[in-house]
Amino acid sequence: MLRSILISALIAVASLGAARADDLPSWTDGPVKQAVVDFVTTATTEGSPGWIAPADRIATFDNDGTLWAEQPMYFQAMFVMDRVRALAPDHPEWTTTQPFKAVLDGDMHALAEAGQKGLMELVAATHSGMTADEFEAIVKDWIATARHPKLERPYTSAIYAPMVELLTYLRANGFETWIVSGGGIDFMRPWVESAYGIPPQQVVGSQIAESYQVIDGKPQMVRESGIFFVDDGPGKPVGIHRHIGKRPVLAVGNSDGDYQMLEYVTAAEGPRLGLILHHTDAAREFAYDRESHIGKLDKALTDAPEKGWVVIDMARDWKTVFPPAP
Amino acid sequence: MLRSILISALIAVASLGAARADDLPSWTDGPVKQAVVDFVTTATTEGSPGWIAPADRIATFDNDGTLWAEQPMYFQAMFVMDRVRALAPDHPEWTTTQPFKAVLDGDMHALAEAGQKGLMELVAATHSGMTADEFEAIVKDWIATARHPKLERPYTSAIYAPMVELLTYLRANGFETWIVSGGGIDFMRPWVESAYGIPPQQVVGSQIAESYQVIDGKPQMVRESGIFFVDDGPGKPVGIHRHIGKRPVLAVGNSDGDYQMLEYVTAAEGPRLGLILHHTDAAREFAYDRESHIGKLDKALTDAPEKGWVVIDMARDWKTVFPPAP
Numbered sequence: 001m002l003r004s005i006l007i008s009a010l011i012a013v014a015s016l017g018a019a020r021a022d023d024l025p026s027w028t029d030g031p032v033k034q035a036v037v038d039f040v041t042t043a044t045t046e047g048s049p050g051w052i053a054p055a056d057r058i059a060t061f062d063n064d065g066t067l068w069a070e071q072p073m074y075f076q077a078m079f080v081m082d083r084v085r086a087l088a089p090d091h092p093e094w095t096t097t098q099p100f101k102a103v104l105d106g107d108m109h110a111l112a113e114a115g116q117k118g119l120m121e122l123v124a125a126t127h128s129g130m131t132a133d134e135f136e137a138i139v140k141d142w143i144a145t146a147r148h149p150k151l152e153r154p155y156t157s158a159i160y161a162p163m164v165e166l167l168t169y170l171r172a173n174g175f176e177t178w179i180v181s182g183g184g185i186d187f188m189r190p191w192v193e194s195a196y197g198i199p200p201q202q203v204v205g206s207q208i209a210e211s212y213q214v215i216d217g218k219p220q221m222v223r224e225s226g227i228f229f230v231d232d233g234p235g236k237p238v239g240i241h242r243h244i245g246k247r248p249v250l251a252v253g254n255s256d257g258d259y260q261m262l263e264y265v266t267a268a269e270g271p272r273l274g275l276i277l278h279h280t281d282a283a284r285e286f287a288y289d290r291e292s293h294i295g296k297l298d299k300a301l302t303d304a305p306e307k308g309w310v311v312i313d314m315a316r317d318w319k320t321v322f323p324p325a326p
Numbered sequence: 327m328l329r330s331i332l333i334s335a336l337i338a339v340a341s342l343g344a345a346r347a348d349d350l351p352s353w354t355d356g357p358v359k360q361a362v363v364d365f366v367t368t369a370t371t372e373g374s375p376g377w378i379a380p381a382d383r384i385a386t387f388d389n390d391g392t393l394w395a396e397q398p399m400y401f402q403a404m405f406v407m408d409r410v411r412a413l414a415p416d417h418p419e420w421t422t423t424q425p426f427k428a429v430l431d432g433d434m435h436a437l438a439e440a441g442q443k444g445l446m447e448l449v450a451a452t453h454s455g456m457t458a459d460e461f462e463a464i465v466k467d468w469i470a471t472a473r474h475p476k477l478e479r480p481y482t483s484a485i486y487a488p489m490v491e492l493l494t495y496l497r498a499n500g501f502e503t504w505i506v507s508g509g510g511i512d513f514m515r516p517w518v519e520s521a522y523g524i525p526p527q528q529v530v531g532s533q534i535a536e537s538y539q540v541i542d543g544k545p546q547m548v549r550e551s552g553i554f555f556v557d558d559g560p561g562k563p564v565g566i567h568r569h570i571g572k573r574p575v576l577a578v579g580n581s582d583g584d585y586q587m588l589e590y591v592t593a594a595e596g597p598r599l600g601l602i603l604h605h606t607d608a609a610r611e612f613a614y615d616r617e618s619h620i621g622k623l624d625k626a627l628t629d630a631p632e633k634g635w636v637v638i639d640m641a642r643d644w645k646t647v648f649p650p651a652p
Contacts, residue, residue, distance in 0.1 A: 055525060132567060176527075189571045199381060200571030201502075207568060212560040212586055219590040221567045234538040241458060241547045242533060243569060245515045245526030260538055264545040 023169040026162040026320045033317065035310045036166065039250070039273045044173050050271040052249055054174045059250035060204075060240060060261060061167070063181035063188060065295040066254045066277055067196060068159040069148070071286040073294060075155050076183050079142055083126035100125070124225040128208055132186065132221035139190045153325035156195045160277075161323045163252075167196055175250070180204045180240055182232035182257055186223075204239040206231045232257050237264035254279065255295040262300065262309055274309035276300055281315040284322075349495040352488040352646045359643065361636045362492065365576070365599045370499050376597040378575055380500045385576035386530075386566060386587060387493070389507035389514060391621040392580045392603055393522060394485040395474070397612040399620060401481050402509050405468055409452035426451070450551040454534055458512065458547035465516045479651035482521050486603075487649045489578075493522055501576070506530045506566055508558035508583055512549075530565040532557045562587035580605065581621040588626065588635055600635035602626055607641040610648075 027033040042050025043057065064070040084094070084103040094100035099118035102110035111118065127135065148158050167177045177198055179188060185205030192198045209224040231239040237260050240248065251258070251265035254277040266274040278297065279288050289297040304311050314321065353359040368376025369383065390396040410420070410429040420426035425444035428436035437444065453461065474484050493503045503524055505514060511531030518524045535550040557565040563586050566574065577584070577591035580603040592600040604623065605614050615623040630637050640647065 055519075058527075185568075185571070193381075201384075201569065203571065210564055210567060212563040212590065214589070217593075219563065219586070219593050221563065237538040237545065237547065238536055241536060242511075243527065245511070245529065260545070263540070264538065267543070267545050 023172070024162065024165050026165055026318060028317050028319055030317065032310055032312050035273070036275070039271065040169065040173050040175075043249070043271060052271055056246065056249060057170075057173070057175040058178065058244060058246065058248040059170050059175045059252070060178045060180040060244075060248045060265065061163070061251075062253040062255070062258045062261070063179050063183055063192075063205075065279065066160075066252055066258075067163050067179070068155065069151065069285060070295050071279075071288065072150065074183065075148075075158070076187050078146065078148075078155075079139070079187065080122050080126050082142060082146060083138070084122060087126070120227070123208070127184065127187075128223040128225045130223055131215070132210070132223060135186055135223055136190050139187055143191045151322070153322070156191060157323055157325045159195055159323065160318075161320050162318045163277075164196060164323070166252075167198070170250070171197065176202065178202045178204060178240075178244065178248070180231065180236050180251075180261060182206055182230070182235075184208070185231075204231055204236075204243045206235075234260045236261035240264065249273070251275070252277070253300070255297050256299050259300045259303075263307070266307060266309065274307065275312055276304055276309050277312045278314060280313050281318075281321065283315075285314060287315075349498070350488065350491050352491055352644060354643050354645055356643065358636055358638050361599070362601070365597065366495065366499050366501075369575070369597060378597055382572065382575060383496075383499070383501040384504065384570060384572065384574040385496050385501045385578070386504045386506040386570075386574045386591065387489070387577075388579040388581070388584045388587070389505050389509055389518075389531075391605065392486075392578055392584075393489050393505070394481065395477065395611060396621050397605075397614065398476065400509065401474075401484070402513050404472065404474075404481075405465070405513065406448050406452050408468060408472060409464070410448060413452070446553070449534070453510065453513075454549040454551045456549055457541070458536070458549060461512055461549055462516050465513055469517045477648070479648070482517060483649055483651045485521055485649065486644075487646050488644045489603075490522060490649070492578075493524070496576070497523065502528065504528045504530060504566075504570065504574070506557065506562050506577075506587060508532055508556070508561075510534070511557075530557055530562075530569045532561075558583050560586045563590035566590065575599070577601070578603070579626070581623050582625050585626045585629075588633070592633060592635065600633065601638055602630055602635050603638045604640060606639050607644075607647065609641075611640060613641075 024033055042048045043052040045051055061067055064074050068075065081103050084100055088094050088104055095104060099111055099114035099122055102114060143156060147154055151158050170177055179192060179198055179202065181188060183205050185203055185207050188203050188205055189200040192203060193200065207228040209226040209228045211222050211224055213220055213222050236258065240261065247268055248265045249271060250273045251262050252275040253262055262274040266272040278301065279286055279295065281287060288295060289301060301311065350359055368374045369378040371377055387393055390400050394401065407429050410426055414420050414430055421430060425437055425440035425448055428440060469482060473480055477484050496503055505518060505524055505528065507514060509531050511529055511533050514529050514531055515526040518529060519526065533554040535552040535554045537548050537550055539546055539548050562584065566587065573594055574591045575597060576599045577588050578601040579588055588600040592598040604627065605612055605621065607613060614621060615627060
């Protein structure tokens with residue numbers, strides 16, 4: 001017993017040294033990487049003005065466009081459309097009813113015309129009317145088999161390798177890493193632990209109504225139609241407060257939907273860091289910002305210098321974007 | 327560096343041995359203590375049929391009547407009444423308006439008559455219309471100064487020493503310990519970490535409406551009137567699913583308000599443990615169960631044998647009840 005603990009201690013010392021050589025190998029050396037390393041180094045240096053008590057080392061990350069890609073549309077929208085196609089044989093009326101017809105016809109124009117109301121109908125039809133366990137199984141099956149149409153790889157390989165490094169680096173330095181996403185909380189939980197090392201209890205997201213029911217003697221969570229909470233824009237600080245109950249010290253986002261999270265986290269006493277991922281890399285990923293329909297980055301980019309938010313330029317600051325596809 | 331790690335390892339080995347001698351010294355040796363120790367021992371023994379993967383070692387505890395006392399009324403109700411008295415000078419109309427008049431007159435009969443609607447008015451007047459930071463400061467001040475009228479000690483000394491031992495024992499064995507309470511989440515978070523070792527992000531409770539606002543350039547959470555979520559009865563499994571996203575393996579409660587949590591946690595595959603604290607000790611605490619107005623324990627006690635829930639008889643199973651008062 002003692003022997004194995006001593007060996008573990010020696011391995012820990014060895015790997016600590018290795019990690020310090022470069023914790024962020026996919027990041028280009030330069031001011032952005034330096035800002036991140038400086039923040040973490042001072043946060044973990046007792047006695048430094050930037051020191052942060054371990055209990056307060058909480059970092060929140062947006063998901064769509066921050067931890068994984070979000071073009072040509074949110075991946076959860078891809079999931080919705082795949083689910084509509086899979087369920088269509090049981091719903092012959094969908095071939096003549098919008099917004100379902102638009103999905104089945106691949107008619108993006110008609111889909112856009114259906115607007116928010118149409119989207120809610122699609123979410124209700126694909127995300128509710130089943131138990132939480134059933135929905136989890138559907139998501140697991142989809143994430144294991146679906147492939148990104150343009151990047152030609154599973155969605156879990158359309159995550160950003162430098163962000164996974166950053167998450168690992170933060171956790172190695174005593175930070176708790178959380179997802180705070182406008183996406184559905186139960187759409188993310190089944191796969192984020194293996195993709196990012198983030199357990200389900202550290203995911204904050206949008207939620208549909210749910211009820212507790214005992215069905216055939218088995219206690220179940222049942223997913224109802226109706227939205228319970230929208231974790232986007234000003235909803236993100238609310239979601240953070242509800243789930244975490246303290247103000248994080250580091251926030252990472254990529255769009256104006258993250259503005260309030262960045263503001264809430266960084267405009268307070270003590271050491272703070274706000275990071276914005278700017279999608280500038282048309283060659284390796286997608287280039288978009290102010291005019292983008294998805295992931296619009298306008299106000300946050302404009303205000304970044306005044307707010308002290310550090311802008312990660314993907315083309316400049318990342319040596320690699322995606323992990324190797326399987 | 328290596329030297330200090332080796333010394334830490336030796337200390338860890340030494341304290342492991344000491345802890346194993348008896349992790350639950352305030353618990354009487356007998357079948358209840360044995361059931362708890364057996365569950366934890368097999369849960370942490372790889373290869374045993376009761377083994378639980380570390381990521382699934384999640385334990386949820388009710389608070390009122392489970393981790394701290396709840397008589398003669400919920401301590402949060404004591405807080406509400408103290409707040410009404412403190413705020414009364416700014417509200418002269420309260421001396422003639424119910425339910426405030428009942429509080430100021432100490433008229434429990436009139437207060438009971440005001441019912442649920444009256445209670446909501448009191449909660450709105452004392453829990454909303456301020457920022458989250460302001461409310462946190464009010465709770466911290468109250469918990470540091472208020473004293474239990476009958477037990478004659480601070481409320482944080484009206485916690486159960488055997489339960490604190492159990493929480494510590496579980497965490498030492500890789501369990502994450504959560505509070506799942508009908509009480510207000512923001513009423514608990516300011517003090518549960520020092521009282522129980524449970525951080526704010528592992529507290530699930532009832533929530534009032536909140537909004538994100540920038541006030542005088544400072545981002546704030548503002549507490550609104552209106553209830554957002556009631557974490558009681560069938561709400562407890564819902565709260566667990568929203569915050570944790572996986573089914574715990576151990577649940578501890580003391581009243582019928584915990585019935586669904588116990589049911590949700592224990593009626594599933596794999597090793598499970600449900601514990602019910604039965605308040606049988608009039609000499610050291612309070613004796614109450616089936617007929618109690620607060621903490622009524624009827625259906626859960628009746629169904630415990632069939633459900634396999636283990637009943638902790640306070641008078642029999644606990645050598646001590648409270649920690650020493652300061």
